[in-house]
Amino acid sequence: MRGAVIHAPGDVRFETLDDPTISRPTDAIIRTVATCVCGSDLWPYRGAEPIGDPHPMGHEYVGIVEEVGSEVDNVTPGQFVVGSFATSDNTCANCRNGWQSNCLHREFMSTCQADYVRIPNAHGTLVATDDHPSGDLVPGLLAVSDVMGTGWYAALAAEVKPGATAVVVGDGAVGLCGVIAAKELGAERIIAMSRHEPRQKLALEFGATDIVTERGDEGIARVKDLTNGIGADSVLECVGTAESMRQALHSTRPGGNVGFVGVPHEVAIDGQELFFSHVGLRGGPAPVRRYLPDLIDRVLSGRIEPGKVFDLTLPLDQVAEGYKAMDERRAIKTLLKP
Amino acid sequence: MRGAVIHAPGDVRFETLDDPTISRPTDAIIRTVATCVCGSDLWPYRGAEPIGDPHPMGHEYVGIVEEVGSEVDNVTPGQFVVGSFATSDNTCANCRNGWQSNCLHREFMSTCQADYVRIPNAHGTLVATDDHPSGDLVPGLLAVSDVMGTGWYAALAAEVKPGATAVVVGDGAVGLCGVIAAKELGAERIIAMSRHEPRQKLALEFGATDIVTERGDEGIARVKDLTNGIGADSVLECVGTAESMRQALHSTRPGGNVGFVGVPHEVAIDGQELFFSHVGLRGGPAPVRRYLPDLIDRVLSGRIEPGKVFDLTLPLDQVAEGYKAMDERRAIKTLLKP
Numbered sequence: 001m002r003g004a005v006i007h008a009p010g011d012v013r014f015e016t017l018d019d020p021t022i023s024r025p026t027d028a029i030i031r032t033v034a035t036c037v038c039g040s041d042l043w044p045y046r047g048a049e050p051i052g053d054p055h056p057m058g059h060e061y062v063g064i065v066e067e068v069g070s071e072v073d074n075v076t077p078g079q080f081v082v083g084s085f086a087t088s089d090n091t092c093a094n095c096r097n098g099w100q101s102n103c104l105h106r107e108f109m110s111t112c113q114a115d116y117v118r119i120p121n122a123h124g125t126l127v128a129t130d131d132h133p134s135g136d137l138v139p140g141l142l143a144v145s146d147v148m149g150t151g152w153y154a155a156l157a158a159e160v161k162p163g164a165t166a167v168v169v170g171d172g173a174v175g176l177c178g179v180i181a182a183k184e185l186g187a188e189r190i191i192a193m194s195r196h197e198p199r200q201k202l203a204l205e206f207g208a209t210d211i212v213t214e215r216g217d218e219g220i221a222r223v224k225d226l227t228n229g230i231g232a233d234s235v236l237e238c239v240g241t242a243e244s245m246r247q248a249l250h251s252t253r254p255g256g257n258v259g260f261v262g263v264p265h266e267v268a269i270d271g272q273e274l275f276f277s278h279v280g281l282r283g284g285p286a287p288v289r290r291y292l293p294d295l296i297d298r299v300l301s302g303r304i305e306p307g308k309v310f311d312l313t314l315p316l317d318q319v320a321e322g323y324k325a326m327d328e329r330r331a332i333k334t335l336l337k338p
Numbered sequence: 339m340r341g342a343v344i345h346a347p348g349d350v351r352f353e354t355l356d357d358p359t360i361s362r363p364t365d366a367i368i369r370t371v372a373t374c375v376c377g378s379d380l381w382p383y384r385g386a387e388p389i390g391d392p393h394p395m396g397h398e399y400v401g402i403v404e405e406v407g408s409e410v411d412n413v414t415p416g417q418f419v420v421g422s423f424a425t426s427d428n429t430c431a432n433c434r435n436g437w438q439s440n441c442l443h444r445e446f447m448s449t450c451q452a453d454y455v456r457i458p459n460a461h462g463t464l465v466a467t468d469d470h471p472s473g474d475l476v477p478g479l480l481a482v483s484d485v486m487g488t489g490w491y492a493a494l495a496a497e498v499k500p501g502a503t504a505v506v507v508g509d510g511a512v513g514l515c516g517v518i519a520a521k522e523l524g525a526e527r528i529i530a531m532s533r534h535e536p537r538q539k540l541a542l543e544f545g546a547t548d549i550v551t552e553r554g555d556e557g558i559a560r561v562k563d564l565t566n567g568i569g570a571d572s573v574l575e576c577v578g579t580a581e582s583m584r585q586a587l588h589s590t591r592p593g594g595n596v597g598f599v600g601v602p603h604e605v606a607i608d609g610q611e612l613f614f615s616h617v618g619l620r621g622g623p624a625p626v627r628r629y630l631p632d633l634i635d636r637v638l639s640g641r642i643e644p645g646k647v648f649d650l651t652l653p654l655d656q657v658a659e660g661y662k663a664m665d666e667r668r669a670i671k672t673l674l675k676p
Contacts, residue, residue, distance in 0.1 A: 093568050094592050102592035102616050104568075157618075230431050230442075245609060254432050254440035255625075260613065267609030271583060271602030275621040278440050280495075282618035283609075287593075 003114025004319040007054045009047035010327075012320045017056065020111070020118035025071040026089070028122030030063035030081060034142045035112045036310065037322045037334045038085075039172045040263060045323050048265065058113030059085035060146040062138060065126070066116065072123045079128040082296055083119055084288035085109050085146045090124030100124070100289035108285075113319055115338045127292045133300065139307025139335055140299035143177065147333070148295055148306040149288030150261050151177025151238070155185050157259025157282040158234035162186030165227055168208070169248045170238030171199040173309040173333040174261060176206060178236040180304050183207030187234070191226060193219060193247070199332060202308060215247065223251040232256060237283070242267050254278040261286060310335040341452025342657040345392045347385035348665075350658045355394065358449070358456035363409040364427070366460030368401035368419060372480045373450045374648065375660045375672045376423075377510045378601060383661050386603065396451030397423035398484040400476060403464075404454065410461045417466040420634055421457055422626035423447050423484045428462030438462070438627035446623075451657055453676045465630045471638065477645025477673055478637035481515065485671070486633055486644035487626030488599050489515025489576070493523050495597025495620040496572035500524030503565055506546070507586045508576030509537040511647040511671040512599060514544060516574040518642050521545030525572070529564060531557060531585070537670060540646060553585065561589040570594060575621070580605045592616040599624060648673040 003017045020029055035058050043049040065077045075081055088095050088103035095103050107120045119125060133141060140148075151174050160166050166182040168175045171194035182190045183206065191210040192203035200211045212222045224231060231253035237244055240262025248258045249269075260283035274281065298304045312331035314322050315338075322334035341355045358367055373396050381387040403415045413419055426433050426441035433441050445458045457463060471479060478486075489512050498504050504520040506513045509532035520528045521544065529548045530541035538549045550560045562569060569591035575582055578600025586596045587607075598621035612619065636642045650669035652660050653676075660672035 093566050097591065097593050099593040099616055228431050242609075253435065254622075255435050255437040260609075264609030264613050269607040269609060269612070271580075271598075271605030271607060271621075274607070274619070275598065275602050276440075276623070278437055278620070278622040278625075280618060280620035281612070282616070283613040284592075284616040285614070287616075 001115035002317065003111065004057045005054050006044060006051055006057050008051060009045060012045065012057065012323050014317050014319055017114060020116050022067060022069045023118070024120065025069040026121055026123050027069045028065055028072050028075065028119045028126060029067045030061065030117050030119060031066050032061055032063045032112065032115055032117055032338050033080070034062050034138050035316070035336050036060050036142060037326055037336070038146060039174060041323065042327055045327060056111040056114060058111060059109035060142060061109070061112040061117055062142045062145060063117065068122060074123055075126045075128045080132045081126040081128050082141050082145055082292060083125045084149065084292065086285050086288065087119065087121035087125040088289050089121050090289060095124065098290050099287050101285040101287040113316065113336060125289060127296060129296065129300065137299060139310045140305055141296065142335065143306035143309060144292065144295045144299060145288065147173040147309060148177045148180070149291050150174045150286040152181045152291050152295060153286030154178045154236040154238060154259040154261040155181035158236050159257040159280070160185040160187050160234045163188050164233040165189040165191070166234040166236065167191045167193065167223055167232040167251050168236045168238060169193050169244050170262060171196055171203065172238060175236065175238035176202055176309050176332070177306050178238055179203050179206040179208050180306055182236065184304065191223060191232065196329065198311070216243070219247055220250045227253065230254065238262050240264050245269070249277060249279055252279045259283065309333045313337065339453035340655065341449065342395045343392050344382060344389055344395050346389060347383060350383065350395065350661050352655050352657055355452060358454050360405060360407045361456070362458065363407040364459055364461050365407045366403055366410050366413065366457045366464060367405045368399065368455050368457060369404050370399055370401045370450065370453055370455055370676050371418070372400050372476050373654070373674050374398045374480060375664055375674070376484060377512065379661065380665055383665060394449040394452060396449060397447035398480060399447070399450040399455055400480045400483060401455065406460060412461055413464045413466045418470045419464040419466050420479050420483050420630060421463045422487065422630065424623050424626065425457065425459035425463040426627050427459050428627060433462065436628050437625050439623040439625040451654065451674060463627060465634060467634060467638065475637060477648045478643055479634065480673065481644035481647060482630065482633045482637060483626065485511040485647060486515045486518070487629050488512045488624040490519045490629050490633060491624030492516045492574040492576060492597040492599040493519035493572070496574050497595040498523040498525050498572045501526050502571040503527040503529070504572040504574065505529045505531065505561055505570040505589050506574045506576060507531050507582050508600060509534055509541065510576060513574065513576035514540055514647050514670070515644050516576055517541050517544040517546050518644055520574065522642065529561060529570065534667065536649070554581070557585055558588045565591065568592065576600050578602050583607070587612070587615060587617055590617045597621065647671045651675065
């Protein structure tokens with residue numbers, strides 16, 4: 001089969017790879033229907049994370065089950081399935097608590113930008129749809145496997161409640177899905193922080209009521225202006241830098257909540273500052289598996305359209321261009337079709 | 339009148355001071371019935387916080403109203419009142435959200451180890467009891483004004499739920515009150531971390547089910563042993579050092595919560611570590627005013643007995659000995675009677 005391999009910053013190649021095989025009874029092999037490039041893939045692509053030896057890339061996927069191991073009884077060959085970037089057995093103590101992305105047997109997906117993918121813990125990870133969805137619904141279902149599930153978690157971690165004011169820091173695909181989530185959870189005012197016009201438009205389409213283009217202290221002051229001077233009830237931090245975390249923490253009202261889903265890069269939080277802010281803080285890789293049935297329903301019913309974050313669709317063999325377009329901010333998110 | 343004044347580390351004196359007077363229409367003057375020495379008073383006493391010019395001390399109090407300003411209509415002279423270490427107007431946006439300790443007009447109390455005290459924002463801070471309580475209830479009501487209210491907040495911030503497992507880090511008066519709070523909120527298993535026998539005994543009396551004497555990595559391993567290997571649902575951090583915060587964060591299960599009420603001293607939280615832990619974190623000065631009516635009821639009905647944290651009672655003029663006994667860990671907490 002063929003798939004993407006990263007060799008060095010800026011150097012992603014489409015290469016011939018070994019076909020994946022069932023190596024454990026809880027594995028499944030899927031034929032990829034759609035995969036994509038994630039904002040977090042840009043960290044190594046931009047040299048901000050070490051790459052080491054050349055290796056496959058990609059952790060978002062929907063596909064058709066090709067083969068299952070002997071202990072996989074939740075899906076069968078031929079079914080269309082959605083999974084999560086973090087695999088889980090869905091039975092361990094952490095899974096039972098709803099934290100499948102902290103499963104005691106978790107494996108992070110990392111080979112999905114390819115024709116075929118081995119899914120570890122398939123028995124606890126994959127959810128099949130009743131029928132094969134029509135092509136126009138595939139991007140939305142693909143989004144659910146990561147960015148929509150992550151935006152949903154960000155909004156829940158930020159404790160968005162009906163009537164609340166929410167701020168979304170970050171206008172990437174996760175931030176935009178965070179706007180969808182805040183809207184679905186009943187936020188009345190949703191402030192999207194963005195200075196990129198196409199993203200602002202999509203944020204407004206998804207339910208944002210206000211756009212703040214300022215950053216840093218000016219951005220914080222602007223949010224305070226919009227929130228009776230005290231800050232927002234809920235802030236979704238969807239970037240992962242020290243600056244975006246500061247933006248989030250200072251945009252939250254006393255007693256409000258920050259949900260942070262951008263993987264933190266060199267972020268340290270001052271204990272005394274957090275203390276006196278009264279802000280609640282929770283982050284992490286989203287337990288997407290917990291939300292899959294609900295989010296799949298919302299996509300299939302047309303209630304939410306997170307597939308709109310894909311503003312570039314390419315054949316899988318042009319994966320290198322998919323990275324480049326996102327790196328240069330010509331695309332919000334690239335969908336890849338084998 | 340007379341009151342405590344700190345001059346330097348280890349040097350607290352009982353001196354003649356000016357009588358307080360009403361300086362704003364929202365002030366009240368109370369005659370102190372009981373006051374006490376707080377664990378946080380030990381930070382400057384031990385030289386861990388700058389002292390500057392000699393100044394009065396104390397922020398915990400119950401008393402009899404002597405005089406009220408023209409805008410104070412919630413209490414009248416002669417009533418027995420309980421307040422909070424943080425004063426609040428109880429009407430601003432933060433107060434309405436339940437965060438009275440972040441009131442936009444907040445003033446922290448700091449002159450309570452004295453015969454008389456001026457209470458700013460008395461209209462939003464003081465709560466009167468129906469009658470003058472009997473003497474045996476005074477210590478419990480005094481505890482409500484700070485340590486019991488703070489332990490209560492720690493348990494709520496740690497989201498203690500019925501059936502939960504809670505860990506309390508810190509065996510000072512706040513930690514011990516945290517045990518009471520965890521019990522009241524329905525925790526089934528309460529693990530108190532303490533290596534001091536009198537405090538262990540009180541923790542068990544308050545509802546602790548397990549005592550862990552180990553600290554650091556051994557303490558964390560011991561908690562994991564007691565919690566199916568994954569950690570506790572809720573952890574109350576009641577110290578404020580980098581080591582105690584680490585203890586708390588690593589004793590919490592994925593998706594669990596830490597409530598931290600020890601004022602952090604040189605505590606930095608690593609963003610990536612917090613991220614991958616999935617732990618929720620909230621701290622701050624407790625919004626005691628929010629809990630006052632409920633906690634006063636629980637004390638007056640005899641349901642909780644937080645007054646037991648006072649294991650030393652001295653006349654106010656021996657305040658210096660009160661500090662010394664706590665500094666040397668001869669006393670958990672010193673109650674002072676004018």
